[in-house]
Amino acid sequence: MAPTRLSCLTMIKPLLAVTALTASLGLAQANQVSEFTESYSETVKVSGQFLKGLQFTDVDYAVAPHLYLPSAYQGPVCIYVSSADGRYKSQYQYTFTEPTEGLVSIEFPTQYIDELEEFSPGELGLLATAQQDCSSLNGNYLVGSWGVPKSMTNIAVFLRSNARRDVATILGNNDSENKTAPITVKCQDLRSNYRVSYDKECVLQGVDASQMTRVIIKRRNLRAMPDEVLELFQ
Amino acid sequence: MKSFNFKTVFRKTAKFLFGIFLTNEDLPYSATEFRDRIAQSPLRWLLHILVGLFWLLLAYIVFISLRFITTPDTLYNVTARSEIIAIDSFQNSAFVPWQLEGVTRYSQCGSETSLVSGQLQVAQDTSVYIERIGTDSVWITLSSATLAPVGFIQTRNERIELSDCEAFELQASANNSYTLPIDGVMTIGGEVKEASAREPILHRGSVAISDKGAWSGQYYQTEPYALELGDKFFIQNPSIQSSGFIYVDDSPGMQITFNGKGDAGVIQRYKSEDIILKNSIWTKLAHDESLLFLWLFLVAAFSLLKFVIRVNIE
Numbered sequence: 001m002a003p004t005r006l007s008c009l010t011m012i013k014p015l016l017a018v019t020a021l022t023a024s025l026g027l028a029q030a031n032q033v034s035e036f037t038e039s040y041s042e043t044v045k046v047s048g049q050f051l052k053g054l055q056f057t058d059v060d061y062a063v064a065p066h067l068y069l070p071s072a073y074q075g076p077v078c079i080y081v082s083s084a085d086g087r088y089k090s091q092y093q094y095t096f097t098e099p100t101e102g103l104v105s106i107e108f109p110t111q112y113i114d115e116l117e118e119f120s121p122g123e124l125g126l127l128a129t130a131q132q133d134c135s136s137l138n139g140n141y142l143v144g145s146w147g148v149p150k151s152m153t154n155i156a157v158f159l160r161s162n163a164r165r166d167v168a169t170i171l172g173n174n175d176s177e178n179k180t181a182p183i184t185v186k187c188q189d190l191r192s193n194y195r196v197s198y199d200k201e202c203v204l205q206g207v208d209a210s211q212m213t214r215v216i217i218k219r220r221n222l223r224a225m226p227d228e229v230l231e232l233f234q
Numbered sequence: 235m236k237s238f239n240f241k242t243v244f245r246k247t248a249k250f251l252f253g254i255f256l257t258n259e260d261l262p263y264s265a266t267e268f269r270d271r272i273a274q275s276p277l278r279w280l281l282h283i284l285v286g287l288f289w290l291l292l293a294y295i296v297f298i299s300l301r302f303i304t305t306p307d308t309l310y311n312v313t314a315r316s317e318i319i320a321i322d323s324f325q326n327s328a329f330v331p332w333q334l335e336g337v338t339r340y341s342q343c344g345s346e347t348s349l350v351s352g353q354l355q356v357a358q359d360t361s362v363y364i365e366r367i368g369t370d371s372v373w374i375t376l377s378s379a380t381l382a383p384v385g386f387i388q389t390r391n392e393r394i395e396l397s398d399c400e401a402f403e404l405q406a407s408a409n410n411s412y413t414l415p416i417d418g419v420m421t422i423g424g425e426v427k428e429a430s431a432r433e434p435i436l437h438r439g440s441v442a443i444s445d446k447g448a449w450s451g452q453y454y455q456t457e458p459y460a461l462e463l464g465d466k467f468f469i470q471n472p473s474i475q476s477s478g479f480i481y482v483d484d485s486p487g488m489q490i491t492f493n494g495k496g497d498a499g500v501i502q503r504y505k506s507e508d509i510i511l512k513n514s515i516w517t518k519l520a521h522d523e524s525l526l527f528l529w530l531f532l533v534a535a536f537s538l539l540k541f542v543i544r545v546n547i548e
Contacts, residue, residue, distance in 0.1 A: 196425060
C-alpha cells in the first residue's frame, strides 16, 4: 500500500511544481513593482503627511503586505511604508495589469527584511492608494495588512497629529439603511514607542471592510481644525 | 537493623559534610580517614555541632542571596527638568486633586475659553499631559481613553462637568509658582518628531536606582544615571504607582521629581535602541554591605573551623 502511495506522490510532485511555477511566473509577469525607494536609519525627507497607515489589526505579523480591494481594480497603486520610530521608510508603485479583487498579496522588494521582522504590526504603517499618478494627492485609500488578516473587522488608522483631540468616524454604504450609528472612536497616543513618523492610532472595531466609503477625522487643538477626510476605494 | 542503617547514613553524611574542610589543605588523609579521625577526637561532639551550624549558615546565606537577587522591588528616584510629562492612572487608582485659581479653560480642547477656579478632580482612564515650552504658560491637557468625561471641577458653589478633552492654561512666574503633586504612571520627556519644528522635550535629569538590602531591609543607592537632552524615560511594568511633584516658576520648563518601583527603567532616544536601567547582580551584591558581611563571616568561620579540626585530630 505504502509504496504505491509513494510512487503516486513522486509522479504528481513534478506536475505540481510545474503548475505552481507557471502560476507564479504568470503572476510575476502580470503585476509589477516600479520606482521602489527605501531607506533605513537615514535622514529622510520630511513629508508632513498626516495619515501614515490604514491597516487590519488582527494579523499574524509577516513582512508581506496585503491589500484589500472591495471591487475589481486594474492599474497602479501607491504604497507608503513607514515605521513609527522613523527609522524605516519606503515608497513604491505596484501595478495590477489585470482586474483584481479581494485580498491580494503584493510584492515588497525590501532588503531590510530582518530589521522589519523585529517590528510589531502597530509599529509599521502601511498606506496604499489606488491612483494613476503617485505624485498627486487624489488617490482613494485601500486597507492593507502585514500578513493575512485573521478577521477584517478591526482597522487601525495611524496619524502624525499635532492636535490635542482627534476623533475618527467611519462611514459605510448602508449606514442610512441599517440606521446603525457610524463607528466613532477617539484616537489614542501610541505610548511605549519613541514616535517620530506617527504618534496616534484610531482603532475602529466591528467594521465591514467591503462597505466602507470614507473615514472622517475631526480635529481640535485649542481651535477647530479642518476635518481630514479619507476617501476609500470602492 | 534500623539503628545500623541510621548510623551508615550518618557516617556517609558526615564524610560529605566534613569533606569540605579537607580542601586546600595538605592533610595526608582521605575523606573517610578524616571523618574517622574527627569521630575519635576528644571534642568530637562540639565539632559535629559546629560543622552542622556552618552548613546551616551557608544554606541561609545562599537562600537570602537568591531571594535578594530575584526580587523585582527596584526603586527609581527621578529628578528632571523637562518640558513635558504624561501621567496615566495606575490600575485605576485616583489622581491627586489640584486646586486651580484663575486658570483659563479651553473647553473640549476647542477655542471657547473661560476663567475657572476650583478643585480639579481627574477621572480614571484619563491621560494627563503637563507641558511648558520655555517660560510660556503651563498647559494641562486631559484626554480620556474613550469619549467619556475627563472629570469635574468643584468650585465654591457648583460642580462643572468636563468633556472628553480639556485644556487648562496656567500663567507661571517668579511670584506665581506652582507645586503640583502627581500620582500615577509617569512618562517624562517627549519625542522629536518629523513635520514639526518644536516639540516639548526633556532638558536634563538623573535616575537613581535603589534596591532593598537583603539583611537590613533598607534601601541602598547606586550611582545615579544621567538623562540627556531629548531623552524619554519611564518605568517598565510598575509594581506600584509613582509619586512626586512638579515645581514651576520663572525658570524654563518644569522641575519634576518622582519615585516609583518596577522591573526596569527605560530610556528612549531619537532613532536609537532603548536603554534599560536596572541593577545587575554585581552592583546589588557590591552595594549591600550586610550581605557582603555575611559572606565574609562565612569565610572566617570556615577557616576557624578548619583550624579547630586540625588541632583536634593531630
